[in-house]
Amino acid sequence: MLSGGGTHPARSRGLGFRGAMAAAASSADMFDDIVMAEERFHGEGYQEGYAEGSHIGVVEGRRYGSLHGAKIGSEVGCYLGFALTWQCLLHKCTDEKNSKKTKVLDSLIGMIRKFPYEDPTYDKLQEDLEKIRGKFKQVCSILNIQSDFRISTERSSLTF
Amino acid sequence: MSWVQVAISRSSEDIFDEDADEIYIAQKEWNSAMKKRLKEGYRDGIEAGKELALQEGFNQGYRQGAELMVTCGQFRGTLNALLSWCHLNGHDSALSKINHLLDVVGKREDDVLKYLNSTQEQSHLGDILDFVQDMDLSDTAPAGTECDAVKAGKYEHIGSSGKTSCRNNGKDDSLQSECSKAICTDPEKPTLAWVKEQTVWLVEQLGLSLDMLHHVQQLGY
Numbered sequence: 493m494l495s496g497g498g499t500h501p502a503r504s505r506g507l508g509f510r511g512a513m514a515a516a517a518s519s520a521d522m523f524d525d526i527v528m529a530e531e532r533f534h535g536e537g538y539q540e541g542y543a544e545g546s547h548i549g550v551v552e553g554r555r556y557g558s559l560h561g562a563k564i565g566s567e568v569g570c571y572l573g574f575a576l577t578w579q580c581l582l583h584k585c586t587d588e589k590n591s592k593k594t595k596v597l598d599s600l601i602g603m604i605r606k607f608p609y610e611d612p613t614y615d616k617l618q619e620d621l622e623k624i625r626g627k628f629k630q631v632c633s634i635l636n637i638q639s640d641f642r643i644s645t646e647r648s649s650l651t652f
Numbered sequence: 653m654s655w656v657q658v659a660i661s662r663s664s665e666d667i668f669d670e671d672a673d674e675i676y677i678a679q680k681e682w683n684s685a686m687k688k689r690l691k692e693g694y695r696d697g698i699e700a701g702k703e704l705a706l707q708e709g710f711n712q713g714y715r716q717g718a719e720l721m722v723t724c725g726q727f728r729g730t731l732n733a734l735l736s737w738c739h740l741n742g743h744d745s746a747l748s749k750i751n752h753l754l755d756v757v758g759k760r761e762d763d764v765l766k767y768l769n770s771t772q773e774q775s776h777l778g779d780i781l782d783f784v785q786d787m788d789l790s791d792t793a794p795a796g797t798e799c800d801a802v803k804a805g806k807y808e809h810i811g812s813s814g815k816t817s818c819r820n821n822g823k824d825d826s827l828q829s830e831c832s833k834a835i836c837t838d839p840e841k842p843t844l845a846w847v848k849e850q851t852v853w854l855v856e857q858l859g860l861s862l863d864m865l866h867h868v869q870q871l872g873y
Contacts, residue, residue, distance in 0.1 A: 529686070530685070530686070530689050531689075533686045533687075533689035533690045533693065534689045534690070534692055534693035534696075535693060536690060536693060537689065537690040537691060537692065537693025537694035537695075537696075537697060538693035538694065538696050538697035538700075539693075539697060540693075540694055540697060541693060541694035541695060541696065541697025541698040541699075541700075541701065542697035542698070542700055542701035543697075543701065544694075544697070544698055544701065545697055545698035545699060545700060545701025545702035545703075545705065546701035546702070546704065546705040547701075547705070548698070548701075548702050548705070549701060549702035549703065549704065549705025549706040549708070549709055550705045550706075550708060550709035550712070551709060552702075552706060552709060553705060553706040553707060553708065553709025553710035553711075553712075553713060554709040554710065554712050554713035554716075555709075555713060555768070555769065556709075556710055556713065557709060557710035557711060557712065557713025557714035557715075557716075557717065558713035558714065558716050558717035558720075558768040559713075559717060559765065559768055559769060560710075560713075560714055560717065561713060561714035561715060561716065561717030561718035561719075561721070562717035562718065562720060562721040562764060562765055562768055563717075563721075564718055565717060565718035565719065565720065565721035565722040565725060566721040566722070566724055566725040566728070566761060567725060568718075568722060568725065569721065569722035569723060569724065569725020569726040569727075569728070569729065570725040570726070570728045570729035570732070571725075571729060572722075572725070572726055572729060573725065573726035573727060573728065573729025573730035573731075573732075573733070573871070574729035574730065574732055574733045575729070575733075576729075576730070576867050577729065577730045577733035577734060577737075577864070577867060578733045578737070580860070580861060580863040580864040580867050581733065581737050581860070581864065583861060583863055609718055609722070610714075610715050610718040610719055610722070611715070612710065612711045612714035612715065613711065635736070636740070637736045637740075
């Protein structure tokens with residue numbers, strides 16, 4: 493169970509049910525203590541619920557997060573692999589037409605390298621991803637490749 | 653508030669003792685009131701704990717998912733680039749091989765996703781690392797079922813027609829034998845290591861540059 497957080501005001505004396513009753517019996521402000529017992533029970537429940545909720549939350553959040561991260565990782569990785577490969581493939585030809593292609597590829601690679609795709613707290617994650625997608629489309633167009641070009645299979649590998 | 657009186661008058665006794673007749677009903681009231689408070693507290697606690705932990709879990713999971721999948725993505729992108737290049741340059745005989753490798757990568761991605769979706773209790777990084785080791789790239793892994801597709805010589809014409817063949821013949825032989833060793837060991841499932849070997853072999857056969865070879869060899873590191 494997770495620890496930390498989830499403190500409850502009535503929890504501070506740490507008394508259980510019978511403990512609460514015993515305390516009520518022996519102290520002068522018995523009545524107050526009994527009324528406080530309600531708060532204590534709420535507190536005990538809260539504490540237990542908080543630990544359980546934290547666990548559920550982490551597990552659930554992690555599952556959603558990992559699927560989301562996997563999707564973006566796969567997409568960004570694919571663009572990078574694609575661009576680096578084409579960069580190699582064009583490397584040997586240095587005519588003007590290819591240098592334009594290479595330039596666009598370089599730009600895409602630069603964008604991806606700078607993109608902290610694995611950081612969910614990066615505030616421009618979606619914004620940068622859109623830009624990368626746009627650049628990738630430009631790359632495909634300049635290379636004369638359809639972005640869902642995969643031949644004779646059902647999977648359109650480059651569309652996300 | 654009858655239970656209060658009961659509690660005051662009988663507080664030295666165990667008020668849960670349901671044999672004590674005269675206070676039986678009052679006890680029940682007390683018990684149910686306290687149970688209710690306990691339950692309410694529990695409910696409030698669950699909500700509070702969950703709300704706070706969801707984002708934290710999401711962030712952890714996101715990183716793991718992204719890091720796990722980026723390698724698969726790079727393989728897919730690389731193979732797609734090779735596919736489009738072969739298509740544009742008339743190396744049609746390599747297309748089915750590349751498509752097969754893409755299928756293997758696709759299955760691998762599906763496996764990773766299934767794994768991420770199913771392991772709700774995975775709370776340790778160790779689990780993830782074990783899993784990554786399963787898809788370990790440094791392993792000369794068991795291979796696919798495609799021995800026939802990689803028969804020696806199948807792409808020889810491609811190699812010889814390559815305009816800028818940079819390959820080293822001595823290296824070629826060892827790659828060839830390594831490759832066949834990899835694919836003919838008894839397979840369970842093709843791994844990314846296998847895909848990588850196959851891609852290296854393909855790059856050799858297509859007579860592509862050393863840059864290209866280097867790029868493929870870097871995948872996953």
